[in-house]
Amino acid sequence: MTVSAASAVSLARSQRSLGDPSLRYPLHPPLLRGCPRTATPDMVFPVEVDYAYEDTPKDLFARDGAPAGGGLERWAPLLPPLDAPGLGEGGTAMVELGDGVWVKDESRNPTWSHxxxxxxxxxxxxxxxxxxxxxxxxxxxxxxxxxxxxxxxxxxxxxxxxxxxxxxxxxxxxxxxxxxxxxxxxxxxxxxxxxxxxxxxxxVSNLTRTHTGHPFGPEGYKTIAYEIHGDLGVPSAVFVPTGYGELLFGVWKGFRELRDLGVTDRVPRVFGCEPAAGGPLAAAVRTGVPAAVVEVGATDAYAIDCSAGGHRAVRAVLDSGGDALLVTDEELVRARAELAGQGVWAELSAAAGLAGFRQWAAREGDVDGPVVCVSTSSGFKDLGVGAEPLEPVEPTWEAVARALRR
Incomplete structure (x- = not known):
């Protein structure tokens, strides 16, 4: 396959250890098992992609810009080489819930998830x-x-x-x-x-005890931050459904880049929202370790019920002044119903961002400035979808009226 035109403009230059930022590796091949020089039997640190930021095009974050034909090509300079063809990913909708609360609806992507x-x-x-x-x-x-x-x-x-x-x-x-x-x-x-x-x-997924995942993966998630900035500027906080923490890290890194490039003057607080049945991020933050592994109890939030955490999420939460929030299945169900009431059909796990925000707001009170809750995927992905067939209704007005009264 020939290399795409977009890949030629990538400014990606190396992989850098999150365990020791002085350690750098060539951009390829991706270090799928994390940083080998800082790894221990109990802890493996991920690597991240570093760029020639000084060469970033001046108009990359111009608000009137638009992706050429859809997809991540718009942000190619600050992504690893885009050598595979896209499907028009990104550019997802922001839905206002009211009172300064917005939902970034990632179910609008080609396979209906982030x-x-x-x-x-x-x-x-x-x-x-x-x-x-x-x-x-x-x-x-x-x-x-x-x-x-x-x-x-x-x-x-x-x-x-x-x-x-x-x-x-x-x-x-x-x-x-x-x-x-x-x-x-x-x-x-x-x-x-x-x-x-x-x-x-x-x-393209994890191979290590503490999560490292694919080193290039979170770079794709940075584009969520770029898009939020284009729509709202910098919100006061972003609440993110969190399993292994790659999405959380990517959103934080995107805002960090915007600040470091002088496009903005600050980074929002980022909050990881995990199922209360587990919560490796919360465990790591509370105990002060780089990453944690926990037992996971019963939860219907199967998409984010992860036992292994990773250092990426810990970095994002601590460096932004955010927190790790544990949400119950009951809170998730309420948040999913709230989203549905606004026309957004979300998977139960996808509602964790809004559930975390509602929990946090009830405890902290008024929120200063806009808040964004990321909703990661469509309700189509949930357990039990399609298991309840429609029951036939007799085609008479009396039967219809009885059904509507119910």
Whole structure:
């Protein structure tokens, strides 16, 4: 596959350790197992992509600019090389809920979740290194998105999913031609590593005990911050559904870049919103460790019920003055209903940002300035969707009236 025109303007130049910023590595190949020189048996630090920021085009963040044909190409200078074709990802809607609260609705992406931003850059890395395929451990949004972008790039895709994945998501994955294998959750990461080592497939999800994930992935999420800035300027806070913390880190890094480039004068507080049944980010923040691994209890927020945390999320929360919030399933259900009442059908996990904000606002009182809650994916992805068929109603006015009174 030929390298796209967009990749030629990338200013990405190296990978930098989050464990020791003085440690740098070449941009390729991506360090899929984190920084090797700071790793211990219990803790692996991720790396991030660094850029020749001094060469950033002066008009990159002009508010009247628009992506050429849709997709992340608009932000190509501050992304890794976009060597895989896109699907028009990004440019998602901002929905105002009132009283200065906005929702960034990531369900408007091509596969109806925020993961499309990650997979555009992660699959591009697979193309760049000449991999024949990609592999991912996921039972939801990440797998569906990875399968779509692999298909678009002409790569094979293997998805290791849990047997309890929603049937609709399994159908979604197979529609793109992915090989979907249901394996026990505890076996997914070891098998993913074997697929990578034995077949040379490029992994676009995690391989380490504390989460490092794909080093290029969070770079795609930075574009959410760029878009929020284009619509609102800098909000006072951003509330983000949080599993492994890549999205949280990407949003924070995007705002950090805007400040460091002189486009803005501050970074909003960022809040990670996790299921109360687990919460590795909250555990790390409370105990002062770089990352934590916790036991996860029962929750319907399957998309973010992660036991392993990563250092990216800890950095974002602490450096921005934000916090890690634990939300219950009951709070998630209320937030999902609030979003539905405003016309946004969100997955239960996707409502964690709004649930976290409502919890925080009830405790802190009035909010100074606009607040953005990221809603990550469509309600189509939830457990049990489609399990309740419509019951026929007798086609008479009396029957219709009785139904409406109910």
């Amino acid at each position: 993961k499309d931003r990650l997979n555009r850059v992660a699959v591009s890395a697979a193309v760049h290194v000449g991999a024949e395929g990609i592999a991912v451990a996921s039972s939801g949004n990440h797998g569906a998105s990875a399968a779509a972008y692999a298909a678009r790039a002409g790569l094979r895709c293997v998805v290791l999913a849990s047997a309890g994945a929603p049937p609709a998501v399994a159908s979604f994955l197979r529609a793109y031609g992915a090989e979907v294998l249901a394996v026990p959750q505890e076996a997914r990461w070891p098998l993913l590593a074997e697929i990578s080592d034995r077949l040379g497939y490029h992994t």
